[in-house]
Amino acid sequence: MDLQLSPQHLEFRDQLRAWxxxxxxxxxxxxxxxxxxxxDGLMNFRRAWQKKLYEAGYLGxxxxxxxxxxxxxxxxxxxxxxxxxxxxxxxxxxxLGIGLLGPALIHHGSEExxxxxxxxxxxxxxxxxxxxxEPGAGSDLAALxxxxxxxxxxxxxxxxxxxxxxxxxxxxIFVLARTDSKDRYGGISFILTKLDTPGVTVRPLRQIxxxxxxxxxxxxxxxxxxxxxxxxxxEGWRIAMTVLAYxxxxxxxxxxxxxxRDLAALAAACAEYGRTSAAVREKLARLLVENEVMRxxxxxxxxxxxxxxxPGPESSIEKIYWSEFDKRFRDTALxxxxxxxxxxxxxxxxxxDVDWAREFLWSRxxxxxxxxxxxxxxxxxxxxxxxxxxxx
Amino acid sequence: xxxxxxxxxxxxxxxxxxxxxxxxxxxxxxNVMEHSKEGYDPGEWRRLAEMGYLGLVLPARxxxxxxxxxxxxxxxxxxxxxxLPGPFLxxxxxxxxLTAGGKxxxxxxxxxxxxxxxxxxxxxxxxxxxxxxxxxxxSGRVQGTxxxxxxxxxxxxxxxxxxxxLALAHGPFAVTALSxxxxxxxxxxxALEHPVTPIGPLALLDRVDRLAAVGASxxxxxxxxxxxxxxxxxxxxRQAFKRPIGAFQALQHRLADMLLKTESTRSxxxxxxxxxxxDDTDAALACATAKAYAGDAARLVCGETIQMHGGIGFTxxxxxxxxxxxxxxxxxxxxxxxxxxxxxxxxxxx
Numbered sequence: 001m002d003l004q005l006s007p008q009h010l011e012f013r014d015q016l017r018a019w020x021x022x023x024x025x026x027x028x029x030x031x032x033x034x035x036x037x038x039x040d041g042l043m044n045f046r047r048a049w050q051k052k053l054y055e056a057g058y059l060g061x062x063x064x065x066x067x068x069x070x071x072x073x074x075x076x077x078x079x080x081x082x083x084x085x086x087x088x089x090x091x092x093x094x095x096l097g098i099g100l101l102g103p104a105l106i107h108h109g110s111e112e113x114x115x116x117x118x119x120x121x122x123x124x125x126x127x128x129x130x131x132x133x134e135p136g137a138g139s140d141l142a143a144l145x146x147x148x149x150x151x152x153x154x155x156x157x158x159x160x161x162x163x164x165x166x167x168x169x170x171x172x173i174f175v176l177a178r179t180d181s182k183d184r185y186g187g188i189s190f191i192l193t194k195l196d197t198p199g200v201t202v203r204p205l206r207q208i209x210x211x212x213x214x215x216x217x218x219x220x221x222x223x224x225x226x227x228x229x230x231x232x233x234x235e236g237w238r239i240a241m242t243v244l245a246y247x248x249x250x251x252x253x254x255x256x257x258x259x260x261r262d263l264a265a266l267a268a269a270c271a272e273y274g275r276t277s278a279a280v281r282e283k284l285a286r287l288l289v290e291n292e293v294m295r296x297x298x299x300x301x302x303x304x305x306x307x308x309x310x311p312g313p314e315s316s317i318e319k320i321y322w323s324e325f326d327k328r329f330r331d332t333a334l335x336x337x338x339x340x341x342x343x344x345x346x347x348x349x350x351x352x353d354v355d356w357a358r359e360f361l362w363s364r365x366x367x368x369x370x371x372x373x374x375x376x377x378x379x380x381x382x383x384x385x386x387x388x389x390x391x392x
Numbered sequence: 393x394x395x396x397x398x399x400x401x402x403x404x405x406x407x408x409x410x411x412x413x414x415x416x417x418x419x420x421x422x423n424v425m426e427h428s429k430e431g432y433d434p435g436e437w438r439r440l441a442e443m444g445y446l447g448l449v450l451p452a453r454x455x456x457x458x459x460x461x462x463x464x465x466x467x468x469x470x471x472x473x474x475x476l477p478g479p480f481l482x483x484x485x486x487x488x489x490l491t492a493g494g495k496x497x498x499x500x501x502x503x504x505x506x507x508x509x510x511x512x513x514x515x516x517x518x519x520x521x522x523x524x525x526x527x528x529x530x531s532g533r534v535q536g537t538x539x540x541x542x543x544x545x546x547x548x549x550x551x552x553x554x555x556x557x558l559a560l561a562h563g564p565f566a567v568t569a570l571s572x573x574x575x576x577x578x579x580x581x582x583a584l585e586h587p588v589t590p591i592g593p594l595a596l597l598d599r600v601d602r603l604a605a606v607g608a609s610x611x612x613x614x615x616x617x618x619x620x621x622x623x624x625x626x627x628x629x630r631q632a633f634k635r636p637i638g639a640f641q642a643l644q645h646r647l648a649d650m651l652l653k654t655e656s657t658r659s660x661x662x663x664x665x666x667x668x669x670x671d672d673t674d675a676a677l678a679c680a681t682a683k684a685y686a687g688d689a690a691r692l693v694c695g696e697t698i699q700m701h702g703g704i705g706f707t708x709x710x711x712x713x714x715x716x717x718x719x720x721x722x723x724x725x726x727x728x729x730x731x732x733x734x735x736x737x738x739x740x741x742x
Contacts, residue, residue: 001401001462002394003666009393075393267742285684285733288740292681296659299395306393317652380651381644385624388639 003299005079006306012072013079019056020087027088033345033352039211043169046093050124059098059122063106068119074305078298081254088261096166097121097128101174103246104190108231108239117192131161131175131193131217132240138163139375141176142184142237146219148177148191153226155179155191157199157219163369167215168204170195175219176236188236192228199223209361244371245315253298255322259291259329265353266333275336283332290325297321313383316376323366324373330356330363395662401466408445408470415439416476418711421576425477425714430546431578432478441506446483449603450491454500460669461603465610465661472614475714477576479511479543481607481726486510486551488600489558493591496560499549510549513538513561513582514597520728527584529554534561534588537581540725544580545569552588558596559588574721575714601727602668602675605683608726609661612686615715615722616654619697622712623647626701643700650696653689660685677739684732687723694719 005013032042053059061077063069070076084091092098102121105114120126137144146159157177164173173193180187195202199222204212231239267284270276297318301311311318333356334341342357343350350357367373381387397405415436424433440446449464450456464484471480487503487510490496502508517524518539527536534552541550544567552559567580624647627638637643664682667675694716698705705712723729 001397001662001666003663004670005393264742267740270742281737282733284742285737288677288736288742289681289684289733292677292736293656293660293685296663296678296681297656299663300659303393303395307396309396314655317655320648320652321656374645377645377648378641380648381641385644385647385651387624387628387644387647388636390639390641390644 003303005075009075009079009306012076013083016058016080016083017087019058020083020089023052023056024087024089028090029088029354031090032355035346043093046090047124047127049090050092050094053092054122054124059092060102060118063102063118067106067114068122074310075302078253078302078305081251082257082298085254085257085261092124093166093169094121094124094127096130097126097172100130100243100246101128101192104174104230104239104243107242108190108235112227113192113230126172127166127170129164129166129170129173129195129217131164131173133163134160135162139372141240142188144176144178144188146175146177147181148175148179148189148224150179150226151223154223155189155226155229157191157193157222157224159219161217161219163205163214164202164217165214165369167202167217168212170202173200173217174230176240179233179236183234185237186234188240189233190230190236190239191224192230193219193222193224197222197224208364209358251298252294252318252322253302255326256291256295256298259287259294259325262329262333262354262359263287263291266336269337269351269353280336283336287329287332290328294321294325313379316371316379316384319371320367320373320376326363326366330360334360395659397462397466401463404463405466405470408467409473411443412470412474412476416474418474418714421475421477422711422714425575431543431576432546434546437478437509438506440480441504445480446487446506447504449484450487450500450504454487454491454497455504456491461606461665462662462669464603464607465613465665468607468610469614469617469661472611472718473618475576475615475618475711475718479509479546481604481611482511482542483509484607485600485604486512486549488603489551489596490560490591492596492599493558495589495591499560508548509543509546510551510560511542511544511547512553513541513544513550513584514553515539515541518581520730526553526555529556529559529588532587532589534559534584534586537583539581540570540579541567541582542725543578544582545578550582550584551591552584553594553597554588557593558591560591561586561588572721574717576718577721602664602679604726605679605732606661606665606668608722609657609664609682609686612690612719612722613654613657613661615719616650616657616686616690616693619694619712619715620647620650620654623650623697623700630702637700646696646700650693653693657682657686657689677736680727680732680735680739683727684729684736687719687729687732690719691723 057070058080060069061072061080062074065071105117132141134144134146148155148157173195175191175193176188177191178187179189199220201218202215204215206212270280337356340349344357345355444457445467447456448459448467451458483503487500490500503510515538516526527534534554544565548563550561552561561584566583570579572579627643628636630637660682664678667678697712698716701712704710
């Protein structure tokens with residue numbers, strides 16, 4: 001057992017820290033608090049920041065160099081996420097392209113697709129959104145009905161996707177569409193579609209936070225070239241499962257750094273407002289302990305990566321842990337802060353350390369997206385605990 | 393970087409598991425728990441000494457192996473799995489204090505050899521929050537009562553926490569034996585009127601408190617891991633409504649949470665042990681975290697174990713009750729959750 005980073009990884013971390021302190025103008029929380037900031041403006045800011053990171057070689061960390069990646073490993077990737085969190089660096093814009101489609105192309109794409117799509121994806125020149133969920137297919141994703149009929153050199157797409165994160169800002173969408181209506185899993189294909197294709201309409205949806213970070217996408221006889229198929233016809237489900245495993249990768253360490261910073265802000269607020277009762281102290285202490293356990297989970301995953309072990313279905317434990325903790329953390333923070341915790345960040349009297357109200361609302365998302373907590377528990381019971389197929 | 397045990401540590405785990413399951417199987421321990429006065433088998437205690445377990449974390453000068461908190465955690469996790477009764481952790485902690493004081497190496501040598509038993513006498517009242525002053529030690533004598541002294545009836549010597557430091561008292565002691573829910577642990581109130589020799593300042597307890605937190609958490613981890621195993625076996629066997637009850641999603645999701653708690657405890661316990669061994673700046677926070685989390689987690693896991701076993705889980709006959717009770721003792725001793733939460737806040741500077 002050894003939980004210390006190797007000298008080579010420490011060097012990578014120190015270089016990255018130095019790069020961030022030179023290249024970041026101000027922390028993200030100050031960026032979003034700027035009275036001149038608009039939702040559009042912040043998206044463009046993230047796009048420009050992503051380009052800067054890409055040019056410095058920090059994106060596509062574990063992807064092969066030949067396709068524009070850095071050729072490093074999962075350890076560097078986790079360190080990168082941790083340091084971005086520590087510096088409160090702005091998030092990149094193309095999270096779904098890099099987080100999901102990149103791995104799909106690397107594992108299942110053609111050489112041509114990799115060369116065509118990966119460099120602009122990393123540079124932030126082409127932003128991607130994910131076309132998986134539908135009004136009638138969420139946790140039961142294989143119930144999806146969007147169809148792709150083959151017509152010569154084209155697919156003709158009809159149907160609707162929903163909860164499409166970055167839909168309103170994206171240039172492209174990767175779509176799971178049905179090429180065979182009778183084969184539940186084997187009838188699904190993975191198709192890359194440009195959002196300005198005639199017959200494709202994107203409509204923003206207003207979220208619980210008031211923002212429109214996600215939207216819905218409609219397909220009405222939209223014609224997509226067949227060369228935009230990833231893998232073979234009917235391989236979409238298998239590709240989607242590979243991709244989702246990536247999405248659930250090691251995020252605990254970076255998350256614990258972010259929560260740790262917000263917890264320090266909460267503790268400072270307690271001191272400032274004289275919130276020192278035993279009831280408040282116990283709440284604070286329990287958040288601290290739960291966050292430190294998450295940090296330990298993250299360190300364990302990082303150490304396993306360094307030891308050459310890739311995470312299996314037990315990464316579902318990490319997904320449940322951080323997303324459920326997020327809800328408890330944000331709830332408790334508002335309890336402790338009192339009515340002021342509900343102030344919108346633009347309101348008089350709002351604190352300038354953390355956007356407590358927005359985080360409180362946003363925390364409701366994590367246990368739903370990327371496989372709800374219920375789906376994660378299904379995964380654990382079937383694939384880790386080997387329990388029988390469930391009866392409900 | 394590596395979370396998995398090293399080859400030596402894995403060897404220690406495997407040999408400990410083999411040794412304990414052959415020497416201390418639960419059906420044998422249960423007889424000891426229910427019928428012996430001491431709460432453990434003094435004859436078997438020698439076997440632990442012969443195998444070197446008592447001196448695991450102690451330096452060579454007192455006959456120890458000089459290993460660390462990680463190795464101690466490995467051994468205690470295995471002991472937790474078997475719900476091993478007896479004063480193992482208590483004796484290791486007392487011997488660690490005595491070794492740190494540096495004045496009683498001969499006694500520590502006898503403890504390591506299994507010839508003497510010493511434990512810590514720290515409680516000045518039976519109920520938390522009871523106003524009590526620590527015992528005064530004046531002109532080399534201590535007078536007053538210490539409560540909930542682990543395995544007091546078997547102790548040859550006690551490490552007594554007094555108002556002005558730690559002192560060593562030798563038996564015989566006047567012990568009022570207590571009966572608690574946990575069959576694997578014995579406690580006694582000790583009326584002291586004894587000459588004592590100084591060990592050192594109370595600050596010697598700081599490091600030992602952290603070792604206690606890691607040790608108790610490691611035992612809780614073993615208790616949780618074994619409880620989950622027993623539950624998984626049961627839900628796959630027990631039939632209701634014409635199927636194994638493990639096929640019901642109402643249980644599956646709770647079993648998933650039991651695994652989450654158990655594995656998160658594992659991350660926290662071994663990280664804390666590693667921090668302690670490397671004098672990491674996070675050691676104080678990590679140890680408090682491990683114990684505070686493990687106590688809550690074990691209560692949930694052992695409680696769900698009873699619930700999922702149904703009526704049989706409420707019986708004396710089934711072993712799951714032993715784990716449930718042991719978990720409660722470990723949660724409240726070795727620095728209760730309340731104490732650990734305070735320590736965590738202090739370590740974080742909140």
